[in-house]
């Protein structure tokens with residue numbers, strides 16, 4: 001009898017401990033997240049989030065050219081999706097995001113979003129290396145996107161600035177460094193984020209989230225952005241716009257083009273941003289080339305890609321190295337994207 005009473009007391013005691021624990025808001029949020037398979041609304045960061053953060057000027061003032069140097073370095077082996085070179089690039093990007101105290105917008109509150117890619121084989125077509133599906137190999141390889149951003153006053157709405165970070169790797173014993181395609185776009189996104197973080201440290205908080213997205217496996221047919229659209233870590237209906245940068249740093253300083261599915265509001269907004277510097281940018285989507293903007297256009301999310309007018313010069317050849325980069329042009333690309341983001345997130 002006595003031992004039964006002790007047993008009941010134990011059950012009640014355990015219940016008193018576990019019931020409130022399961023009712024705790026954090027636990028509920030995790031359960032809801034699993035149920036809805038989307039991020040919980042836990043993004044309301046404290047008003048003073050940036051107040052106690054100190055970031056060194058070396059980090060905040062880092063230029064896109066330094067990112068291009070790091071990403072096109074031979075030890076990253078051309079950043080082919082599904083290889084160790086790609087993982088090294090991801091580790092680099094994650095380091096930059098952490099240095100800037102950016103929030104994780106990937107899977108399960110991480111920066112990364114993993115996906116699988118089919119085996120691919122390189123082919124030279126019109127003097128450019130391109131990937132085609134490898135019908136003889138049915139193995140899947142892992143690849144990843146990375147998403148990191150600044151939480152806005154209204155965390156329900158997001159604007160994405162993006163760039164694919166993968167390239168072609170090593171083919172027939174030759175390194176394809178991909179300095180312009182697309183370490184330049186990645187550098188541009190990172191430099192813009194650094195400027196926005198500096199603004200946040202100075203007291204400016206954007207109205208909506210600004211998320212930097214780095215897509216994997218673009219060179220294999222926009223596979224990273226396509227995966228994101230199928231399994232978004234940010235609900236697509238909450239994404240106001242996607243500004244994508246691809247191969248932005250070669251050729252004449254003022255010569256840019258745009259790719260967009262149609263003349264959406266982003267085309268006009270980018271043209272306006274360039275117009276402030278007396279520069280005219282045309283939408284040349286009709287030429288049949290695309291970047292990751294196409295994955296979003298297919299899902300009805302307004303998207304635009306900024307690129308160099310002469311993007312095809314040495315593109316997808318081993319000559320796409322640092323010597324192709326015009327740093328004045330790179331600066332101008334960063335300025336245009338920064339101006340546009342300020343316009344959209346205010």
Ligand SMILES: [Zn+2]
Pocket residue numbers: 181219316
């Ligand atoms: Zn490419």
